[in-house]
Amino acid sequence: EDVKIGIILGFTGPLESITPAMAAGAELAMKEVTDSGKFMGGSAVVPVRGDSTCIDAAAATSAAERLVTSDGVAGIMGADCSGVTGAILQNVARPNGIVMVSPSATSPGLSTAEDDGLFFRTAPSDARQGVIVTNILQDRGFKEIAITYTNNDYGKGLADAIQTEFEAAGGTVTIVSAHEDGKADYSAEVGALASAGGEVLVVAGYVDQGGSGVVRSALDTGAFETFYFPDGMVGAKLNENFGAELNGSFGAYPGTDSTGAATFVGMAEGAGFDGTSAFAPESYDAAALIMMAMAKAGSTASADYKDHIMDLANAPGEQIFPGELAKALDLIAAGTEIDYVGATAVELVGAGESAGNYQEIEFADGAYSTIGYR
Amino acid sequence: MSDTLRNSIYFALVALLIIGTGILQSWNSALFILNMGLISAIMALGVNLQWGFAGLFNVGIMGFVALGGLATVLISMPPVEGAWSAGGMRILSGLALGIMSIVSTILVFKRMQSGRNRTLAMLAVLSIGFFAFRAVFDGGVEAVEAINPANAGNIGGLGLPVLLAWPIGGVFAAGAAWIIGKTALGLRSDYLAIATLGIAEIVIAVMKNEDWMARGVKNVIGLPRPVPYEIDLQNSAEFVAKANAYGIDPVTASTLWVKLLYAGLFAVVLIVIFVMAQAALKSPWGRMMRAIRDNEVSSEAMGKDVTARHLQIFVLGSAICGIAGAMITTLDGQLTPTSYQPLRFTFLVWLMVIVGGSGNNLGAVLGGFVIWFFWVQVEPMGLAFLTLITSGMAEGSALKAHLLDSAAHMRLLTMGIILLCVLRFSPRGLIPEK
Amino acid sequence: MDLLNAFVALANFVLIPATAYGAQLALGALGVTLIYGILRFSNFAHGDTMAFGAMVTVLFTWWFQSMGISFGPLPTALLALPFGILGCIGLLLFTDRVVYKFYRQQKAKPVILVIVSMGVMFIMNGLTRFIIGPDDQRFADGERFIVSVRSFKEMTGLQEGLAIRTTQGITLVTAVVVVAALFWFLNRTRTGKSMRAYSDNEDLALLSGINPERVVMVTWIIVATLATIAGVLYGLDKTFKPFVYFQLLLPIFAAAIVGGLGNPLGAIAGGFVIAFSEVTVTYAWKKVLVYAMPERLEPDGLVQLLSTDYKFAVSFVILLIVLIFKPTGLFKGQSV
Amino acid sequence: MIEVHDLHKHFGGFHAVDGATLTIEKGSITGLIGPNGAGKTTLFNVIAGVLPPTSGRVIMDGEDITGLPPHELFHKGLLRTFQIAHEFSSMSCRENLMMVPSGQSGETLWNTWFGRKRIADEERALRAKADEVLEFLTIEHLADHKAGQVSGGQKKLLELGRTMMVDAKIVFLDEVGAGVNRTLLYTISDTIKRLNEERGYTFVVIEHDMDFIDMLCNPVICMAEGHVLAEGTLAEIKANPEVIEAYLGTGLKNKDKVGA
Amino acid sequence: MSEPFLIGQNMTGGYSKGGPDILHNCTISVDRGEIAVIVGPNGAGKSTAMKAVFGMLDLREGSVTLDGEDITSLSPQDRVVKGMGFVPQTSNIFPSLTVEENLEMGAFIRTDDFSDTMAQIYDLFPILKDKRSQAAGELSGGQRQQVAVGRALMTKPKLLMLDEPTAGVSPIVMDELFDRIIDVARTGIPILMVEQNARQALEIADKGYVLVQGANAHTGSGKELLANPEVRQSFLGG
Numbered sequence A: 001e002d003v004k005i006g007i008i009l010g011f012t013g014p015l016e017s018i019t020p021a022m023a024a025g026a027e028l029a030m031k032e033v034t035d036s037g038k039f040m041g042g043s044a045v046v047p048v049r050g051d052s053t054c055i056d057a058a059a060a061t062s063a064a065e066r067l068v069t070s071d072g073v074a075g076i077m078g079a080d081c082s083g084v085t086g087a088i089l090q091n092v093a094r095p096n097g098i099v100m101v102s103p104s105a106t107s108p109g110l111s112t113a114e115d116d117g118l119f120f121r122t123a124p125s126d127a128r129q130g131v132i133v134t135n136i137l138q139d140r141g142f143k144e145i146a147i148t149y150t151n152n153d154y155g156k157g158l159a160d161a162i163q164t165e166f167e168a169a170g171g172t173v174t175i176v177s178a179h180e181d182g183k184a185d186y187s188a189e190v191g192a193l194a195s196a197g198g199e200v201l202v203v204a205g206y207v208d209q210g211g212s213g214v215v216r217s218a219l220d221t222g223a224f225e226t227f228y229f230p231d232g233m234v235g236a237k238l239n240e241n242f243g244a245e246l247n248g249s250f251g252a253y254p255g256t257d258s259t260g261a262a263t264f265v266g267m268a269e270g271a272g273f274d275g276t277s278a279f280a281p282e283s284y285d286a287a288a289l290i291m292m293a294m295a296k297a298g299s300t301a302s303a304d305y306k307d308h309i310m311d312l313a314n315a316p317g318e319q320i321f322p323g324e325l326a327k328a329l330d331l332i333a334a335g336t337e338i339d340y341v342g343a344t345a346v347e348l349v350g351a352g353e354s355a356g357n358y359q360e361i362e363f364a365d366g367a368y369s370t371i372g373y374r
Numbered sequence B: 001m002s003d004t005l006r007n008s009i010y011f012a013l014v015a016l017l018i019i020g021t022g023i024l025q026s027w028n029s030a031l032f033i034l035n036m037g038l039i040s041a042i043m044a045l046g047v048n049l050q051w052g053f054a055g056l057f058n059v060g061i062m063g064f065v066a067l068g069g070l071a072t073v074l075i076s077m078p079p080v081e082g083a084w085s086a087g088g089m090r091i092l093s094g095l096a097l098g099i100m101s102i103v104s105t106i107l108v109f110k111r112m113q114s115g116r117n118r119t120l121a122m123l124a125v126l127s128i129g130f131f132a133f134r135a136v137f138d139g140g141v142e143a144v145e146a147i148n149p150a151n152a153g154n155i156g157g158l159g160l161p162v163l164l165a166w167p168i169g170g171v172f173a174a175g176a177a178w179i180i181g182k183t184a185l186g187l188r189s190d191y192l193a194i195a196t197l198g199i200a201e202i203v204i205a206v207m208k209n210e211d212w213m214a215r216g217v218k219n220v221i222g223l224p225r226p227v228p229y230e231i232d233l234q235n236s237a238e239f240v241a242k243a244n245a246y247g248i249d250p251v252t253a254s255t256l257w258v259k260l261l262y263a264g265l266f267a268v269v270l271i272v273i274f275v276m277a278q279a280a281l282k283s284p285w286g287r288m289m290r291a292i293r294d295n296e297v298s299s300e301a302m303g304k305d306v307t308a309r310h311l312q313i314f315v316l317g318s319a320i321c322g323i324a325g326a327m328i329t330t331l332d333g334q335l336t337p338t339s340y341q342p343l344r345f346t347f348l349v350w351l352m353v354i355v356g357g358s359g360n361n362l363g364a365v366l367g368g369f370v371i372w373f374f375w376v377q378v379e380p381m382g383l384a385f386l387t388l389i390t391s392g393m394a395e396g397s398a399l400k401a402h403l404l405d406s407a408a409h410m411r412l413l414t415m416g417i418i419l420l421c422v423l424r425f426s427p428r429g430l431i432p433e434k
Numbered sequence C: 001m002d003l004l005n006a007f008v009a010l011a012n013f014v015l016i017p018a019t020a021y022g023a024q025l026a027l028g029a030l031g032v033t034l035i036y037g038i039l040r041f042s043n044f045a046h047g048d049t050m051a052f053g054a055m056v057t058v059l060f061t062w063w064f065q066s067m068g069i070s071f072g073p074l075p076t077a078l079l080a081l082p083f084g085i086l087g088c089i090g091l092l093l094f095t096d097r098v099v100y101k102f103y104r105q106q107k108a109k110p111v112i113l114v115i116v117s118m119g120v121m122f123i124m125n126g127l128t129r130f131i132i133g134p135d136d137q138r139f140a141d142g143e144r145f146i147v148s149v150r151s152f153k154e155m156t157g158l159q160e161g162l163a164i165r166t167t168q169g170i171t172l173v174t175a176v177v178v179v180a181a182l183f184w185f186l187n188r189t190r191t192g193k194s195m196r197a198y199s200d201n202e203d204l205a206l207l208s209g210i211n212p213e214r215v216v217m218v219t220w221i222i223v224a225t226l227a228t229i230a231g232v233l234y235g236l237d238k239t240f241k242p243f244v245y246f247q248l249l250l251p252i253f254a255a256a257i258v259g260g261l262g263n264p265l266g267a268i269a270g271g272f273v274i275a276f277s278e279v280t281v282t283y284a285w286k287k288v289l290v291y292a293m294p295e296r297l298e299p300d301g302l303v304q305l306l307s308t309d310y311k312f313a314v315s316f317v318i319l320l321i322v323l324i325f326k327p328t329g330l331f332k333g334q335s336v
Numbered sequence D: 001m002i003e004v005h006d007l008h009k010h011f012g013g014f015h016a017v018d019g020a021t022l023t024i025e026k027g028s029i030t031g032l033i034g035p036n037g038a039g040k041t042t043l044f045n046v047i048a049g050v051l052p053p054t055s056g057r058v059i060m061d062g063e064d065i066t067g068l069p070p071h072e073l074f075h076k077g078l079l080r081t082f083q084i085a086h087e088f089s090s091m092s093c094r095e096n097l098m099m100v101p102s103g104q105s106g107e108t109l110w111n112t113w114f115g116r117k118r119i120a121d122e123e124r125a126l127r128a129k130a131d132e133v134l135e136f137l138t139i140e141h142l143a144d145h146k147a148g149q150v151s152g153g154q155k156k157l158l159e160l161g162r163t164m165m166v167d168a169k170i171v172f173l174d175e176v177g178a179g180v181n182r183t184l185l186y187t188i189s190d191t192i193k194r195l196n197e198e199r200g201y202t203f204v205v206i207e208h209d210m211d212f213i214d215m216l217c218n219p220v221i222c223m224a225e226g227h228v229l230a231e232g233t234l235a236e237i238k239a240n241p242e243v244i245e246a247y248l249g250t251g252l253k254n255k256d257k258v259g260a
Numbered sequence E: 001m002s003e004p005f006l007i008g009q010n011m012t013g014g015y016s017k018g019g020p021d022i023l024h025n026c027t028i029s030v031d032r033g034e035i036a037v038i039v040g041p042n043g044a045g046k047s048t049a050m051k052a053v054f055g056m057l058d059l060r061e062g063s064v065t066l067d068g069e070d071i072t073s074l075s076p077q078d079r080v081v082k083g084m085g086f087v088p089q090t091s092n093i094f095p096s097l098t099v100e101e102n103l104e105m106g107a108f109i110r111t112d113d114f115s116d117t118m119a120q121i122y123d124l125f126p127i128l129k130d131k132r133s134q135a136a137g138e139l140s141g142g143q144r145q146q147v148a149v150g151r152a153l154m155t156k157p158k159l160l161m162l163d164e165p166t167a168g169v170s171p172i173v174m175d176e177l178f179d180r181i182i183d184v185a186r187t188g189i190p191i192l193m194v195e196q197n198a199r200q201a202l203e204i205a206d207k208g209y210v211l212v213q214g215a216n217a218h219t220g221s222g223k224e225l226l227a228n229p230e231v232r233q234s235f236l237g238g
């Protein structure tokens, strides 16, 4: 019998350009499991997509409602934006007792939301990233930074975290200024940022949204030459859009020196999508975790498998990397403890959110490359 | 075919669509559509009041809906500990200062002779007021936002029952509408439209950026509910027993029951508003409004105070949108300011009114249900359509893959096609004004 | 010297970007204002029309680029532009035939047409994303700057730099030329006058022997041209992304309306009002003041009236103020 | 009744009303004539509060009413018709009349919900009255027609009918006759006379039909270029060479065509 | 004599397909150099008859013939090209165009130089010359009427149809207007007009129609109708 898993992402709306890769990531994991033939006695895992629109809580709720009550999905990989994620969690997942694993909702508010133990995320929390950013900046000897963030819960939370950490470490934040995604022009923001000054501009935004717009404008006007890119900004698009103009800029995004990340990129290439696209690896991991937990519980009922997610994701146990899901299923069947590492070295802490491992990147010769891990 | 018969058929069709959803998809989906349909119908009524009856081109609906949502937080959330003592009072006095400076600017404008002196005096009062406001206000905001910013950082609410937030949401919206009306109702047609649109954007900007109020873009989640939680029902032996007696599993029963309770609440609000709107419309008041809509100059010459009537209906219509906004936020259980997008909360409502038939309350209600139904169902419809046309294509063909990848975008396309078809078949709306 | 630096900083971060942005908005607003002026409705599909026209141009640009055709220092897209315009004209004429014509014959109220245009918007939106996808696409090439920050600094020896992008220059020149041409066309040529006559009184236009279908056709052709030009120039300057064109609709409408609907000059003025109010009011004056003020008076704060979070709010406040004093816009627009 | 003191109304540089001073006696039917563009309608519009004056004052019964909004003037008993008919086009002709009286209790929202009985009574009376007026105007068969879809002349009749729905002190009629059939027009003139005599309405009538003016008006004021050119009985005015030159003319030149 | 230049024969029809008939078997004709005047009570269908002749109404029955050619199925636009000029009773100007542009629009289908005609019109209505660059919507009622007639004259039509051209114009202008109409008629152009100023109109009319409830009630020369006591009593105001 087929097992259905919902993929609820903003296929239309402001994040529509990164969602295809995210969905593809999740579906890649499902295909892998299905192809192994070792899942729940040979069941296939069928993805069912739903459009969260990223912004319209009601539409997202209704899509989730349909997936859960009509398609009968056994778990939800999603949603993407924190707002709709919260809505689906409260209005669909909890009432129906369905597990939800979000690959990209990073709002700290979700940590404390009532979830009956049903909600997890493979994306690290913003607080953690604040520390990482501060460390990297300090190691490079920067004392003065300006921050611009995309005006939503992700950007705002991240900017808050960075500011707090950086100032606590004795640095100066000259300005923290929001930008709205998808707008036509960022001259005003860049004007204010330039006026405030700073050695580095931290762009807490999305690479295919306003973030790139701000960088473009800042480069053109000569407002900043060095940038720091947090997770939402790191992607192939950066190379494409700016190339050598960014030489000397740096950043970090979730990832480990484990082979997982690279493997995933390779697998993605084979499947025809961009594995470095934001939150695509997280999506793979989210889907994988759901399925592993089901296997471990021997049941697709959320109530049964929800308790296994945390312990599957964390050590101890045999490490599982992308592409090794079949092996994992075997190990689970054999009763061996596993530690799912996946594409992003997931490590779930606290209320079921990723602890966050980061890889530091730097631009040289018009492309970025990983120079270290934190 | 008589009008009554036609209208009954329309509503029967809508009922059929919803019931069909229940049978083909799930009753939860059906009830969800019903609930949002009820709320949509209320919003459509509010807009219809303004446009259909008074010809006011208000495209700031989003702002009023958002104010209703804000009310929900401010009324029903428990207060944040220490926020009031930290800076709440200071914020309030800052706001008071701000209002005072605006009022005194207006006074200067009214009292002084026009000329350069007046302009200078106004500028002086305004800038002094502005800096005083910032000086007092900013400190308070900082203090409040410093309190546990990751989970609070706002002043919280009053901790009152959430149902109370519905009328208060209406009052919020009405208050804003009154201020807007006083300043902008002199504008006509599209000029009024852009003014109201702008004001709505301003409301949203404030809600997004003033974290002390309702956490801004960080969202407020976990709002109290007027109905029980499903999980509580599932844990209640009594409920489980009842569900079993009807042969429904307790989880489904609880989700359905909660939705039914909501539906009941929403239906009551809708019916009350509908009956009142209908009574008003079918009376000399309605006649007067239609006269004003037809010809303002001559209504004015016939002794009707056009400005006052416009203000009245603008405030009323907006209040209704505010109530609906509070209801949506209650249903969502959270306030997410980034979700207030003009497409969803303004233009979709306009679609409802026009497709339903502007100037006709029944039409507005019908439009609310129909458009909402499609808004939700075009997603599976678009997908189904694409699956159908690609079913003949070779597996793995590039075109097929491309088509299926684009399925999500077919959602809006399908919506467009449905819209054009409906308007083609009844250009004045499904239930036109008589 | 310091004053010069102050001025350059201001020019670089405020004057030039705002002017270029204003010109971009103005080009979009011209299309909106023309449809309003002649066909009498607010066309919600305009943003997506721009996106469609730009998309066709992008496709042709790619094709040209792949064949190695280039336009020297200017972007190749300019060569592809005529094809984009043709594509867009085709689409608009087709839409008019299958959609708008019916409502015109029904003499539907403007608001119905507004809603119909929303339907068209959804469809065009889907179409564009279907063909080229929702991602942003790069198609700019040629020389990026007329003056770049570095070369400016080297040239003048000033501390502050100044950048003028090629696309900014092209946009501004185009905007001026297009508005002049449009103004001349509407007010001086027979066809232009007949279009205005049609918008004034359709029945009487008929009685004067004006062919309404021709007027409508010419209008759509001009609109398609304007939309494609605006869309391409915007895409060149920033990036081509369907969703952003939809978002552009709001400032474009705002520009058309503050300027006075139906008036080309108004569209230009409106574009600049919106652009300058977005960019200037939230500007942090610190940088300029540091240069301009004697040392001991240098500000420590940002000297910012409002944070940039409020830039849209501020631009709308300015719009409101303009409308309160000039209820039909700066240039006395029409209203239905 | 109404005194107009040195009234000016400028449109940009153009002086549409340029120092008009005139008095309208209580109980009179004053005719206002003058060439096209003399400023008659503009004068009406200023008096009736539709346009703000550039300068000058309007006094009604000793009270300064300059610049009051039209709806307040209506309540003070000042009614006017429009030269270019301003009907409520999507409402029926009957409704066009029924909406006129002010102070209807059904115009208060509260009453529409909680005072339905009273409204029903009022409506019945109003309806009867509206039907009476329609009948008088010979358009009773159009009672339920949309006002936007009646003939040009019928719209003018409706325009007049509205002034008959309420008790007015002073009524300004702007070319009610243009486009109205002559036979009916003369009946209308009888009514105007009757209203004037029986109810004491004061009328100010703009009209280009000299027969109509002749039948009805005394005194007659002739305006030209924004100010008063002459004032007196119609006979006096007709004899005034200035008026003849500016307004009346000397009849058809192509006399020979007549009867050809 | 052969068939008249223009004849609308047995016209029956109304404004909308399903709606009531306004015209009942109504016939109106005019010949070269003639002035034909239609009079009748308000709502009799005079304007409707004019519109029917001009093709702005779907006729259920009857036909319209111009210069021997059946034009019943032509669109109004095509009739303009055939040389018919029409001044409607209401909304007969382009309000936001200037006076001069209004006149130019009248000459829209002309390809020759029309400055002469324009000069003639300015002679006829001197006030328009003063206001040539003012928006027509800002004119007084009478001035608008003059613009409307001027616009139709600009067409140099082969047939001129006027719906109440003198409504609201001052006596002096009305006289001149009638003079001018006679002039036009003398050049051989047939003129069909509706008038409420019936007495004056019938005096210059070669032919008069009295329309009642969409049907011909009386027909005759202008003089005959003027002399007919019944017509005088019911329609001309005694």
Ligand SMILES: Nc1ncnc2c1ncn2[C@@H]1O[C@H](COP(=O)(O)OP(=O)(O)OP(=O)(O)O)[C@@H](O)[C@H]1O
Pocket: D011, D014, D015, D016, D034, D035, D036, D037, D038, D039, D040, D041, D042, D043, D083, E131, E138, E139, E140, E141, E142, E143, E168, E169
């Ligand atoms: N809004 C306006 N803007 C500019 N000029 C105007 C405006 N309204 C009226 N006028 C001018 O003012 C003058 C007086 O117009 P008004 O309508 O008062 O004339 P009138 O005496 O009523 O003429 P008629 O007998 O033709 O109705 C006219 O020359 C007209 O062109």
Ligand SMILES: Nc1ncnc2c1ncn2[C@@H]1O[C@H](COP(=O)(O)OP(=O)(O)OP(=O)(O)O)[C@@H](O)[C@H]1O
Pocket: D145, D148, D149, D150, D151, D152, D153, D154, D179, D181, E015, E022, E040, E041, E042, E043, E044, E045, E046, E047, E048, E049, E089
């Ligand atoms: N647009 C319309 N739609 C429907 N009915 C109309 C329309 N216009 C006029 N009518 C009706 O047609 C009839 C004749 O109207 P028409 O305008 O031809 O009268 P008329 O003889 O020109 O009158 P008048 O002297 O008042 O201008 C009237 O009863 C009127 O109610």
Ligand SMILES: [Mg+2]
Pocket: D040, D041, D042, D083, E140, E141, E142
């Ligand atoms: Mg007048």
Ligand SMILES: [Mg+2]
Pocket: D151, D152, D153, E046, E047, E048, E089, E163
């Ligand atoms: Mg008529």
